[in-house]
Amino acid sequence: MTLQIEVPSYQLFINGEWTSAAAGDTFDVINPATGEVVAKAAKGDEADVDRAVAAALAAFESSDWRDMKPSDRADILNRIADNIAVHAEELVYLEALTSGGTVRRIGGNDIVMIIDLFQQMAKFVKEYPFSETLPVPIFPGPAHNFVWREPLGVCAAITPWNMPLLLAVWKIVPALATGNTLVLKPASNTPITSLRLAEIISEIVPPGVINVVTGSGSEVGEPLVLHPDVSKVAFTGSTEVGRNIMALAAKTIKNITLELGGKSPNILLEDADLELALPGSLFGVFLHSGQLCESGTRLFVPSSIYDVVVEKLAELTKTLTLGSQLDEATSMGPVVSKKQQETILSYIETGIEEGARLVCGGRKATVEGFENGYFVEPTIFADVTNDMKIAQEEIFGPVLTVIRYDNVDEAIKMANDSIYGLAGGVWTRDVNKAYEVARKIKAGVIWINDWHMLRNDAPFGGYKQSGIGREMGKYSLDAYTQLKHVHTSLVPELERRLAYGLLFNPPE
Numbered sequence: 001m002t003l004q005i006e007v008p009s010y011q012l013f014i015n016g017e018w019t020s021a022a023a024g025d026t027f028d029v030i031n032p033a034t035g036e037v038v039a040k041a042a043k044g045d046e047a048d049v050d051r052a053v054a055a056a057l058a059a060f061e062s063s064d065w066r067d068m069k070p071s072d073r074a075d076i077l078n079r080i081a082d083n084i085a086v087h088a089e090e091l092v093y094l095e096a097l098t099s100g101g102t103v104r105r106i107g108g109n110d111i112v113m114i115i116d117l118f119q120q121m122a123k124f125v126k127e128y129p130f131s132e133t134l135p136v137p138i139f140p141g142p143a144h145n146f147v148w149r150e151p152l153g154v155c156a157a158i159t160p161w162n163m164p165l166l167l168a169v170w171k172i173v174p175a176l177a178t179g180n181t182l183v184l185k186p187a188s189n190t191p192i193t194s195l196r197l198a199e200i201i202s203e204i205v206p207p208g209v210i211n212v213v214t215g216s217g218s219e220v221g222e223p224l225v226l227h228p229d230v231s232k233v234a235f236t237g238s239t240e241v242g243r244n245i246m247a248l249a250a251k252t253i254k255n256i257t258l259e260l261g262g263k264s265p266n267i268l269l270e271d272a273d274l275e276l277a278l279p280g281s282l283f284g285v286f287l288h289s290g291q292l293c294e295s296g297t298r299l300f301v302p303s304s305i306y307d308v309v310v311e312k313l314a315e316l317t318k319t320l321t322l323g324s325q326l327d328e329a330t331s332m333g334p335v336v337s338k339k340q341q342e343t344i345l346s347y348i349e350t351g352i353e354e355g356a357r358l359v360c361g362g363r364k365a366t367v368e369g370f371e372n373g374y375f376v377e378p379t380i381f382a383d384v385t386n387d388m389k390i391a392q393e394e395i396f397g398p399v400l401t402v403i404r405y406d407n408v409d410e411a412i413k414m415a416n417d418s419i420y421g422l423a424g425g426v427w428t429r430d431v432n433k434a435y436e437v438a439r440k441i442k443a444g445v446i447w448i449n450d451w452h453m454l455r456n457d458a459p460f461g462g463y464k465q466s467g468i469g470r471e472m473g474k475y476s477l478d479a480y481t482q483l484k485h486v487h488t489s490l491v492p493e494l495e496r497r498l499a500y501g502l503l504f505n506p507p508e
Contacts, residue, residue, distance in 0.1 A: 009040045012048055013198045015055035016207030022047040029192060032100040032334040033324045035372040041191045044215035046223040052211040053229050056154040056181040059208030066151060066179045070130060073177060074122040079204045081118035087200055091193055095165050096325045098190045100334040101288050103326055110166045117173050117456045124474040125177040140499040142490040149481040151179035152255055153231035156224045160237045161187035161336050162291040168194050171234040174476040184212045185220050189336050225249055239465050257469035257479050259461055261394040262422030265415030266296035267437060270304060272427035278312050284451030286378050289332050290398040294423035296451050298391055299402045300411040306404050310382045314360045317378050322365050334374040335397060341374040344397030348379055351390040356381040386414040412440045421463025425451055
């Protein structure tokens with residue numbers, strides 16, 4: 001007898017309610033460790049986008065939401081944090097199930113950061129200068145001037161599949177904190193946690209403040225970016241898709257925030273503590289099977305210690321445990337999809353063809369009990385040159401390229417020889433030398449003797465084609481507000497308004 005397990009179905013979340021897609025279609029959501037369907041999600045289209053944007057616009061135009069005091073908004077953010085904490089275990093499970101991220105990482109990092117970010121922003125929003133008085137000017141005459149920072153309106157958030165919950169929150173929190181409303185389009189591989197999160201948040205905020213429309217980029221993402229009632233687009237994903245979103249947003253001159261790809265350089269100096277630097281470098285590239293945009297995928301190593309470093313990296317890599325993402329003992333789970341697995345394996349073949357030396361890994365991994373899963377062995381290439389495809393293009397998988405250098409200036413030059421500039425790192429015992437290197441690396445975040453250490457009170461974003469704008473912390477609030485200058489003249493008499501003489505003849 002075959003056991004029949006009912007697959008749950010998720011509708012769209014619009015105006016505080018669950019609703020079917022207008023066309024009535026659905027798509028499958030897969031567990032990447034097994035290849036099995038674990039859920040079905042509504043397949044939205046332009047008609048659903050219109051409904052969601054209308055709901056968000058109506059919520060934004062309500063003075064109860066838009067004009068709320070910062071202290072009251074801070075209270076809402078804290079209440080949302082508390083509500084997420086209540087449902088944390090459920091969110092961790094759903095996130096791991098569909099993204100392939102390990103429960104160890106999601107439970108020990110992502111959900112903690114999410115709760116903390118709501119709480120941190122509750123503090124920031126009470127201190128944010130929503131109204132700022134300017135000094136009384138001498139010219140062109142006495143006046144009272146101040147600057148208001150006002151919400152933009154309806155914001156579109158388009159999020160990726162690698163860390164769907166956390167990256168959605170990076171956009172949701174500053175939008176809510178500044179009085180905007182949202183329509184969220186999550187990646188089709190991983191829509192479930194965004195839907196559940198919206199429901200959790202909607203228990204605290206008015207209907208229409210947060211909405212989720214699931215579906216493809218062409219049928220949901222593009223209509224959302226082009227919609228005339230959407231004032232801002234925040235996107236995290238590939239540079240290629242980011243370029244397209246930027247072009248579409250230009251049609252209506254939308255405010256945009258783009259957090260895009262990376263090929264982050266990790267520079268090992270001769271005096272680095274290898275007992276720390278080597279595990280740290282592997283942590284920088286193999287966490288979440290390399291599916292993090294700021295992963296340290298290019299490791300620059302001095303010629304004097306190159307062979308030793310490569311040998312020790314291979315030994316450490318063999319200690320990693322591949323397995324189900326739902327197992328606490330797993331170091332690396334599956335990559336998100338069969339398509340992504342094939343892309344990674346194709347890059348590995350390219351590296352071999354380019355003449356790089358495959359030190360370890362390089363194949364589809366077979367995990368007992370999960371033979372149909374999308375696993376890739378953690379892979380290290382040595383004898384890589386910086387002009388190789390595997391050193392220039394974002395693979396988004398567990399692939400490390402180790403590049404030899406003879407002096408630090410050469411390493412820095414190669415580090416910056418990239419279209420990307422998201423992150424970078426340096427390992428050394430000399431902190432002054434580390435700061436000197438950090439100054440010269442063209443990237444939005446630099447780690448010294450560490451990796452992946454993001455903070456909720458620090459900005460995150462990239463240089464060059466790694467993006468536009470910054471997320472997280474108080475810095476993200478500027479991206480969700482617009483400035484208004486208000487001038488009140490303090491000169492009641494016409495004859496004393498000297499500037500008017502630029503047009504009218506002075507009175508006789």
